[in-house]
Amino acid sequence: MTKIPEMRAILQRLLGFDTTSSNPNMDLMLYVQDLLAQHGIAAVLIPDATGGKANLYASVGPEGQGGVMLSGHTDVVPVLGQNWTVPPFAMTERDGRIYGRGATDMKGFVACAIAALLRAADQPLQVPLHLALSYDEEVGCMGVRSLVEMLETAPLRPRMCIVGEPTAMQVATGHKGKIALRATCIGREGHSALAPLALNALHLAADFVTAVRGLQARVAATGLSDGDYDVPYTTLHIGKLNGGVQVNIVPNTAVIDFEIRSLAGEDTDALIADLRAAAEAITAPLRAAFPEAEIRIERLWDYPGLGTPSDAGVVNFVKALTGANGTIKVAFGTEGGLFDARLGIPTVICGPGSMAQGHKPDEYVSLEQLERCEAMLSALVARCAAGF
Known part of the structure; x- marks a missing residue:
């Protein structure tokens, strides 16, 4: 010893x-x-x-x-x-x-x-x-x-x-619990001089970010609340957005990393389902001209x-x-x-x-x-x- x-x-x-x-x-x-x-x-x-x-x-x-x-x-x-x-x-x-x-x-x-x-x-x-x-x-x-x-x-x-x-x-x-997620936005590349003829994946990403912020506002206003926390409601947070190669190329891919930090009792599956529905609402009207249009949401990891x-x-x-x-x-x-x-x-x-x-x-x-x-x-x- x-x-x-x-x-x-x-x-x-x-x-x-x-x-x-x-x-x-x-x-x-x-x-x-x-x-x-x-x-x-x-x-x-x-x-x-x-x-x-x-x-x-x-x-x-x-x-x-x-x-x-x-x-x-x-x-x-x-x-x-x-x-x-x-x-x-x-x-x-x-x-x-x-x-x-x-x-x-x-x-x-x-x-x-x-x-x-x-x-x-x-x-x-x-x-x-x-x-x-x-x-x-x-x-x-x-x-x-x-x-x-x-x-x-x-x-x-x-x-x-x-x-x-x-x-x-x-x-x-x-x-709170945490779920880390990724949204991959698929568009169609093109020359920026002909940008309206392509599908800008960063624009899809911007629309999806708007949807996430809208869901956050709804959760904050009408969702579960616990006053023991500094932020008393479940939060949705965009942490990272990547896309594009250079300014004269319309990007065909953009990737958003985001998270949900949830109160006990929050139906996080329902929140993710809402986001999938929002992603479909963004891309569905575009598929006649751009069949590849998609916003794919993946669940990366979580802890309770x-x-x-x-x-x-x-x-x-x-x-x-x-x-x-x-x-x-x-x-x-x-x-x-x-x-x-x-x-x-x-x-x-x-x-x-x-x-x-x-x-x-x-x-x-x-x-x-x-x-x-x-x-x-x-x-x-x-x-x-x-x-x-």
Whole structure:
């Protein structure tokens, strides 16, 4: 056994790994696996098909009981094009803050969770504590799905889960689900001098964008509403539009990437059906002259929302750990929806820092927030030792 490192030392190592989602995360996971092994904790790695990325799952305490799972992702968003004043992939500490890409989203929590697991391993726990680390959360909660599949076949699953995304240590019970979609608009190319004789795919795209905005207006005015969210209704958002080669060519293809972020209970299939109907209404009148005219909508990927009841056992349990009186809901998605929907594990979100600092240059988490997270996890370990 070696001396248990402080959370800050672990965080320094984690921030030093460039785990942008486009990069492998295996070096970070091997570091965590080795650190856990030094303290007698076996960790299972679940690699992807390339072998460059992996999930990690580890447990301490007695077998045959559910316990509590601490969940975090190890990938971060890119720093390209951002004006950083500190090295993004190193830890800089000043003025009560720790800077670095992923400091708040969400390596700060991951470092706290690893440190808590190491300390728990030295105690006679009555209830187990689990650690789940994933990859590719930032690109649609994609990597964690193999870990979910592993737990689906496990003889016993965790009794509850804390996802440590940044909530300023408030207990969050919900977030919207997300569906990523693509609309491919097919027209007919031609010389721009004869543009009216061709079918401009960008014009089709513009008409479809108008239809999406119209549906958004209708949903906002008459759809479901949840005042716990900053935006209380389901949102439809156009994120990307590509088309055309150069200005003197009428483009024959344009591609729109868009999303739906839905409230619990929203009939997203009906919304997509409305968009398909709008696409057909745009193209059908054109097919006599342009039989190839089409707007094809594909569903790329999705993750479910989270809607844990405010009186659920996991909510009251984590509120007791933090001393919180109320709960919130968050605007961003997490892996918690998959743990709840696929595994039936009651889940809340609670972690240090604020997403207002995430995804920005000079991302940071305050030491005060990290200390509060350590206090919550220390209380959790004590409850696991006492059998809850």
